[in-house]
Amino acid sequence: MESQFQRAKGTCAQELDEAYAKVIKDTKGFLSVACPCCKQESLRAYWRQFGFARLPVENGYHEFRRGTGYLWCHACKTYGTWDGLLPFWWPKEDPLAALREQGAVNDVDDYDAHWDVIAKAIPWRE
Numbered sequence: 001m002e003s004q005f006q007r008a009k010g011t012c013a014q015e016l017d018e019a020y021a022k023v024i025k026d027t028k029g030f031l032s033v034a035c036p037c038c039k040q041e042s043l044r045a046y047w048r049q050f051g052f053a054r055l056p057v058e059n060g061y062h063e064f065r066r067g068t069g070y071l072w073c074h075a076c077k078t079y080g081t082w083d084g085l086l087p088f089w090w091p092k093e094d095p096l097a098a099l100r101e102q103g104a105v106n107d108v109d110d111y112d113a114h115w116d117v118i119a120k121a122i123p124w125r126e
């Protein structure tokens, strides 16, 4: 099936980058911001972990989770992806693990379709 979603372009892409930086920086939970492209709905998010990054910290090293982050808007079907570290607050177990095993989640269309599952599994910020 063809994707309903389109990658953000131009100013919209830049603003989505800024939104991602804000979301990833928060240490307590998901701070959803309004979609910068259509301003109609709050952005949705999902991270897929691919491995670990062993990085130096104050007292040695720490294994950070590494993967790909997705931000998208359900209203205008715009999305962006970023490779890097997962936010601290992202659940240890992938909220979509069971669905993924069934082969039911592969792209942002699927993440959006299962947003209710993701939203229940993540901690939220006001």
Ligand SMILES: [Zn+2]
Pocket: 035, 036, 037, 038, 039, 040, 041, 073, 074, 075, 076, 077, 078
């Ligand atoms: Zn939008």
